[in-house]
Amino acid sequence: MPSITTGKPEQVRVALGERSHDIFIGDNLLDRTAEFMQPLGLGRRGVVISDTNVAPLYGEALCQSLQRADYEIALLTVTAGESSKSLRQANRLLEKLPSLRLDRQSFIIALGGGVAGDLAGFVAATYLRGINFIQIPTSLLALVDSSVGGKTGVNLPQGKNLVGAFYQPRLVVADTATLKTLPKRELRSGFAEVIKYGAICDAAFFRWLERDYRRVLRLESDAVRKAVRRCCELKAKVVSADERESGLRAILNFGHTIGHAMEALVEYEGLLHGEAVAAGMCCAGCLSVKRAGLKCADARRLRGLIKASGLPTHLGAQFTPEELLAAMWLDKKALAGKVRFVLLKRLGATVVSDQVTDSDVEEVLHVCR
Ligand SMILES: NC(=O)c1ccc[n+]([C@@H]2O[C@H](COP(=O)([O-])OP(=O)(O)OC[C@H]3O[C@@H](n4cnc5c(N)ncnc54)[C@H](O)[C@@H]3O)[C@@H](O)[C@H]2O)c1
Ligand SMILES: [Zn+2]
Numbered sequence: 001m002p003s004i005t006t007g008k009p010e011q012v013r014v015a016l017g018e019r020s021h022d023i024f025i026g027d028n029l030l031d032r033t034a035e036f037m038q039p040l041g042l043g044r045r046g047v048v049i050s051d052t053n054v055a056p057l058y059g060e061a062l063c064q065s066l067q068r069a070d071y072e073i074a075l076l077t078v079t080a081g082e083s084s085k086s087l088r089q090a091n092r093l094l095e096k097l098p099s100l101r102l103d104r105q106s107f108i109i110a111l112g113g114g115v116a117g118d119l120a121g122f123v124a125a126t127y128l129r130g131i132n133f134i135q136i137p138t139s140l141l142a143l144v145d146s147s148v149g150g151k152t153g154v155n156l157p158q159g160k161n162l163v164g165a166f167y168q169p170r171l172v173v174a175d176t177a178t179l180k181t182l183p184k185r186e187l188r189s190g191f192a193e194v195i196k197y198g199a200i201c202d203a204a205f206f207r208w209l210e211r212d213y214r215r216v217l218r219l220e221s222d223a224v225r226k227a228v229r230r231c232c233e234l235k236a237k238v239v240s241a242d243e244r245e246s247g248l249r250a251i252l253n254f255g256h257t258i259g260h261a262m263e264a265l266v267e268y269e270g271l272l273h274g275e276a277v278a279a280g281m282c283c284a285g286c287l288s289v290k291r292a293g294l295k296c297a298d299a300r301r302l303r304g305l306i307k308a309s310g311l312p313t314h315l316g317a318q319f320t321p322e323e324l325l326a327a328m329w330l331d332k333k334a335l336a337g338k339v340r341f342v343l344l345k346r347l348g349a350t351v352v353s354d355q356v357t358d359s360d361v362e363e364v365l366h367v368c369r
Contacts, residue, residue: 051081
């Protein structure tokens with residue numbers, strides 16, 4: 001059984017000048033949200049935006065704890081799933097806010113996975129030209145990735161995340177105990193991003209994951225805290241150096257160039273983001289051996305960890321290399337006629353390359369399976 005620990009939460013500072021904020025990480029922090037909000041001097045009125053899976057589990061408890069601390073809170077719920085990340089849904093939410101008398105001092109809390117976070121963040125960024133925003137991520141992907149860094153937005157029929165804003169939260173409350181109700185497949189999918197941080201930024205963390213991934217996936221409290229904390233630290237560091245993705249931040253796309261193409265080919269049905277990224281990282285590992293000097297043995301370690309954690313190492317049977325290449329060219333990360341790849345020089349160190357050719361990719365898609 002996963003152990004329950006309370007007491008002092010871990011704290012990670014995201015250093016961004018006047019947009020700096022803290023991430024608090026630990027079990028059972030949801031009820032303590034008001035305590036973390038206190039120093040921020042926010043107004044008394046706020047809205048919690050959640051989805052139809054997460055709201056019944058945690059919405060009421062969160063609202064009640066805030067009401068006990070004298071906040072006036074309304075809970076707004078959207079249908080769970082990616083289709084809620086739409087302008088239509090954002091519009092529906094925005095039109096509810098005036099009657100709830102939210103003003104510039106008020107706040108919006110996102111409670112849920114990346115969908116709730118991106119959508120609520122976009123609403124917070126645009127209502128009254130921006131009101132206070134708080135993230136309470138509840139999926140592993142949201143805990144280690146989407147709640148950190150200030151990217152908010154919605155999808156268009158033409159593509160994902162085409163409308164949005166960089167908008168930093170004032171606070172992130174990362175309650176790791178909420179992961180107990182997350183479906184296991186979603187947990188594993190989020191774990192792909194955890195592996196990614198080790199691969200691109202921190203060889204020692206990667207080694208620790210190779211040893212202790214089972215403890216993280218079993219949700220042993222100390223292991224989950226360590227993993228979430230390290231990922232938040234690593235992402236915070238990258239985002240602090242390059243908030244608006246003019247350079248370094250691109251390394252976070254490791255495994256995503258091919259991963260996004262796979263997601264687009266299945267039209268986001270039946271394949272979770274982390275599963276596509278896992279297979280994409282395996283391909284990127286092979287390309288790294290070919291083009292960036294990664295040792296074969298290290299590409300095998302990457303594949304080994306992905307496989308051991310129950311994630312796919314390739315999706316070759318589902319598409320032809322030609323289809324994947326075509327989808328990659330359509331992706332918005334294809335810059336000026338070149339598809340740019342984040343490659344590994346070694347575990348923990350990246351290089352961004354536009355030297356990868358179509359035939360390299362084809363070869364890898366044939367061979368790496
Ligand atoms: N803003 C960013 O920087 C960034 C980064 C990566 C991904 N994203 C976005 O994040 C989204 C994906 O996020 P996601 O994987 O969290 O998807 P999601 O929000 O759809 O959550 C996955 C599923 O898990 C459920 N869920 C979440 N937490 C739960 C819990 N504790 N218990 C039970 N069920 C729970 C949700 O209701 C949903 O059904 C995508 O839209 C992606 O574009 C954004
Ligand atoms: Zn991702």
